[in-house]
Amino acid sequence: MKIFERLDTAIPLSPDEQLLLDSVRALSNDEIKVRAEHVDKNSAFPWENVQAINQLGLNAMFIPEAYGGAPLSYAAYLACVREISKACAATGIIWATNFHAIKPVVDFGSEEQKARLLPRIAEGGLASLAITEPDAGSDATGMRTSFTPDGDDIVVNGGKIFITSGDVADLILLFGKWSEIDDPKKAISVLVLEKGTPGFSVVRTEDKMGHRGSSTAAIAFDNCRVPRANLIGQPGEGLRILFSSLNKSRPSIGAHALGIARAAFEDGVAYINERKQSGRKILEFQGIQFMLADMATDLAMCERWLWHVAALVDGGEKDFSTEASMLKMRASDLAMRISTDVVQFFGGYGYCTDYRVERLMRDAKISQIWEGTNQVHRQLIGRSFLNK
Numbered sequence: 001m002k003i004f005e006r007l008d009t010a011i012p013l014s015p016d017e018q019l020l021l022d023s024v025r026a027l028s029n030d031e032i033k034v035r036a037e038h039v040d041k042n043s044a045f046p047w048e049n050v051q052a053i054n055q056l057g058l059n060a061m062f063i064p065e066a067y068g069g070a071p072l073s074y075a076a077y078l079a080c081v082r083e084i085s086k087a088c089a090a091t092g093i094i095w096a097t098n099f100h101a102i103k104p105v106v107d108f109g110s111e112e113q114k115a116r117l118l119p120r121i122a123e124g125g126l127a128s129l130a131i132t133e134p135d136a137g138s139d140a141t142g143m144r145t146s147f148t149p150d151g152d153d154i155v156v157n158g159g160k161i162f163i164t165s166g167d168v169a170d171l172i173l174l175f176g177k178w179s180e181i182d183d184p185k186k187a188i189s190v191l192v193l194e195k196g197t198p199g200f201s202v203v204r205t206e207d208k209m210g211h212r213g214s215s216t217a218a219i220a221f222d223n224c225r226v227p228r229a230n231l232i233g234q235p236g237e238g239l240r241i242l243f244s245s246l247n248k249s250r251p252s253i254g255a256h257a258l259g260i261a262r263a264a265f266e267d268g269v270a271y272i273n274e275r276k277q278s279g280r281k282i283l284e285f286q287g288i289q290f291m292l293a294d295m296a297t298d299l300a301m302c303e304r305w306l307w308h309v310a311a312l313v314d315g316g317e318k319d320f321s322t323e324a325s326m327l328k329m330r331a332s333d334l335a336m337r338i339s340t341d342v343v344q345f346f347g348g349y350g351y352c353t354d355y356r357v358e359r360l361m362r363d364a365k366i367s368q369i370w371e372g373t374n375q376v377h378r379q380l381i382g383r384s385f386l387n388k
């Protein structure tokens with residue numbers, strides 16, 4: 001296990017960031033991990049975890065200082081996502097979604113928008129990112145939600161599905177099509193819809209395989225009037241903003257998946273060191289050693305790649321979409337494989353709910369699907385080598 005401790009000590013963090021990560025690790029182990037079973041079994045939204053995360057002021061790390069934040073490096077952010085997700089994947093994705101939804105406002109919002117909206121998230125508000133619709137999943141350009149300008153307002157009609165925190169968010173970063181632009185791709189635009197906007201409703205929340213404590217909502221907009229002041233960028237700039245945002249959210253999905261993978265790996269190693277059959281520890285059987293060797297090696301390589309991508313972003317690199325796709329794809333495939341193999345290590349006990357590995361396996365699955373399915377990422381990675 002020294003291999004993984006050594007990898008963790010090599011995460012490029014400043015002394016202040018390291019102190020914060022230590023606090024996040026303590027919170028994750030002492031509180032978030034302890035509540036994870038209850039959150040999963042009862043599909044209970046983890047408000048206590050959200051409050052505890054806010055008490056540490058974690059949202060501030062991705063908000064500029066001028067708007068109430070205390071920005072830290074992208075590596076520090078990814079390290080915190082991984083730590084929280086290792087303890088409770090549902091809580092990890094709720095917190096990471098705040099970043100996914102708010103980073104585009106930080107990067108593309110006007111001064112007035114940032115001054116008005118960002119302090120609400122820095123102070124602990126929840127944010128959602130709403131792209132997916134019933135007929136627009138992998139191909140987001142098929143979205144139908146419409147934005148119709150009307151004086152100082154934009155009238156929003158339509159609906160979104162599968163929106164993480166969509167029912168509880170204070171701010172929703174909402175993608176739709178500008179009614180006055182005919183070209184379906186060029187029409188995509190983005191605005192911030194605030195909680196309490198008349199005409200907004202929650203249609204339902206999903207009953208899911210994993211991440212049962214994180215709410216996943218279908219939401220509808222019936223003539224919602226949003227001030228034009230909440231339009232991010234210009235009409236038609238949505239696709240550019242979307243691609244740029246996904247580049248930064250995909251490594252965060254990779255960090256989240258690696259949290260699940262690390263949790264499963266550590267549980268697996270502990271169990272096969274204790275459990276004996278035929279007078280020997282399970283870890284002494286060669287068939288098991290081969291499985292463990294593969295998972296340990298792949299996990300170490302993938303964790304290293306996580307910090308490589310973090311360093312690219314922190315170094316100011318703009319073109320890292322292929323590296324981000326590689327990370328998202330490999331980390332999520334690995335989380336699925338390791339959690340499944342660790343259930344195998346546990347034998348029949350792994351299939352029952354007494355140990356958390358069965359939850360980790362259920363939680364891992366969605367990471368291969370959201371933020372671009374892994375089929376789509378393979379296509380993106382492959383296509384990047386095409387000579388233009």
Ligand SMILES: Cc1cc2nc3c(=O)[nH]c(=O)nc-3n(C[C@H](O)[C@H](O)[C@H](O)COP(=O)(O)OP(=O)(O)OC[C@H]3O[C@@H](n4cnc5c(N)ncnc54)[C@H](O)[C@@H]3O)c2cc1C
Pocket residue numbers: 097129130131132136137138139161162163164165208211216366369370371372373374375376379
């Ligand atoms: C729990 C949960 C939380 C989510 N949170 C959010 C959120 O916060 N915000 C949000 O906007 N969305 C969210 N989503 C939606 C998620 O991003 C989509 O489910 C995902 O993008 C896939 O879209 P789809 O479900 O419509 O599948 P489809 O696009 O219909 O895909 C079906 C199958 O076809 C394959 N496929 C599709 N296109 C291709 C292609 N070009 N090449 C090869 N194979 C292809 C896919 O890989 C998949 O296997 C969430 C979903 C879930 C389940």
